[in-house]
Amino acid sequence: MERLPLERKVLSENDRLAAGLRARFAEHGILCLNLVSAPGSGKTSLLERTLESLAPTERVAVLTGDIQTENDAKRLARYGFPVRQITNGGTCHLDGRMIERGLEGWDLAAIELLLIENVGNLVCPSSYDLGEAAKVVVMSVTEGEDKPLKYPSIFFKSKLMVLNKLDLLPYVPFDVAAAEHNARQVHPEIEIVRTSCQTRVGLEDWLAWLRRGMSQRVAVQV
Amino acid sequence: MHEMSIAGSILEAVRTEARRFPAGHVQKVAIRIGGRAGVDPEAVRFCFDVLVQDSELEPLTLVIDFREQGEDLDLAYLEVEDGAAAART
Ligand SMILES: Nc1nc2c(ncn2[C@@H]2O[C@H](COP(=O)(O)OP(=O)(O)OP(=O)(O)O)[C@@H](O)[C@H]2O)c(=O)[nH]1
Ligand SMILES: [Mg+2]
Numbered sequence: 001m002e003r004l005p006l007e008r009k010v011l012s013e014n015d016r017l018a019a020g021l022r023a024r025f026a027e028h029g030i031l032c033l034n035l036v037s038a039p040g041s042g043k044t045s046l047l048e049r050t051l052e053s054l055a056p057t058e059r060v061a062v063l064t065g066d067i068q069t070e071n072d073a074k075r076l077a078r079y080g081f082p083v084r085q086i087t088n089g090g091t092c093h094l095d096g097r098m099i100e101r102g103l104e105g106w107d108l109a110a111i112e113l114l115l116i117e118n119v120g121n122l123v124c125p126s127s128y129d130l131g132e133a134a135k136v137v138v139m140s141v142t143e144g145e146d147k148p149l150k151y152p153s154i155f156f157k158s159k160l161m162v163l164n165k166l167d168l169l170p171y172v173p174f175d176v177a178a179a180e181h182n183a184r185q186v187h188p189e190i191e192i193v194r195t196s197c198q199t200r201v202g203l204e205d206w207l208a209w210l211r212r213g214m215s216q217r218v219a220v221q222v
Numbered sequence: 223m224h225e226m227s228i229a230g231s232i233l234e235a236v237r238t239e240a241r242r243f244p245a246g247h248v249q250k251v252a253i254r255i256g257g258r259a260g261v262d263p264e265a266v267r268f269c270f271d272v273l274v275q276d277s278e279l280e281p282l283t284l285v286i287d288f289r290e291q292g293e294d295l296d297l298a299y300l301e302v303e304d305g306a307a308a309a310r311t
Binding site for chain 1: 224227228231232234239243245248249251253258259260261273293294295296299301302303
């Protein structure tokens with residue numbers, strides 16, 4: 001019996017595709033964000049609020065992933081920006097190939113901000129690089145403070161946590177400080193914004209974070 | 223939940239490597255899973271066994287080295303039977 005070292009990532013094929021996507025995004029100066037959350041935490045709502053606040057001249061595009069239905073894309077298409085639904089028919093996450101296909105036919109030169117809404121799932125999307133500049137994890141106050149500890153991988157890999165549905169705080173026992181402490185325990189550098197897509201509280205902080213990302217992207221360009 | 227596609231990726235890697243050893247048979251493949259990889263080792267094993275069953279790779283065993291620390295999901299090594307090693311050019 002001979003033992004042969006392999007020493008590469010199990011998902012090296014996805015990593016290869018993601019590296020290709022990242023190179024294309026860099027070439028066109030695109031900021032790509034990968035939004036991840038449990039089902040229903042408010043990814044589409046946050047994107048709706050984002051798109052409605054942008055001027056029609058902004059060069060934004062959205063890819064939204066779900067197992068079934070075009071519902072999210074329909075909700076997002078109202079704002080006049082290019083939106084595409086990726087229905088993957090059962091897979092619990094988006095992968096690099098789905099993004100490649102989702103981008104087919106789009107003129108990347110006309111896009112500066114690409115927002116990807118992943119399939120609602122706190123576990124699987126964390127393993128699949130989509131070529132994004134950053135992952136953003138959305139968590140809502142109805143989910144319990146302990147989610148960062150129970151699903152550490154996605155909190156560890158996200159640059160920003162959006163704590164959403166703040167308007168529901170009066171109705172649910174949820175300790176914001178404890179939730180944020182838990183997120184920082186898993187990922188000390190994680191940035192946090194608190195939002196309500198219902199009352200629009202905190203959306204300015206999210207939009208400011210986006211704008212910072214956009215300006216840093218420009219600075220990185222050659 | 224995504225363990226099936228991870229198991230599929232492991233077998234894809236084994237098949238790619240196996241082409242280098244047309245005379246032999248891969249007996250074992252070893253992976254490393256970090257506690258923060260978001261991957262359940264037992265679920266990977268289950269999916270792996272389902273995919274290997276009745277395939278040309280049978281009998282192939284999976285060795286999992288689980289480490290609390292770390293976020294990686296790596297292929298570590300393959301074990302190939304002797305005849306294959308001799309046939310390598
Ligand atoms: N009260 C309240 N409800 C919200 C808020 N944000 C989203 N919702 C509601 O929560 C539900 C789910 O929101 P979505 O935006 O569809 O969540 P999602 O993360 O896109 O869901 P999936 O794509 O299915 O995973 C909807 O009924 C929203 O109206 C919020 O800030 N406050
Ligand atoms: Mg949605």
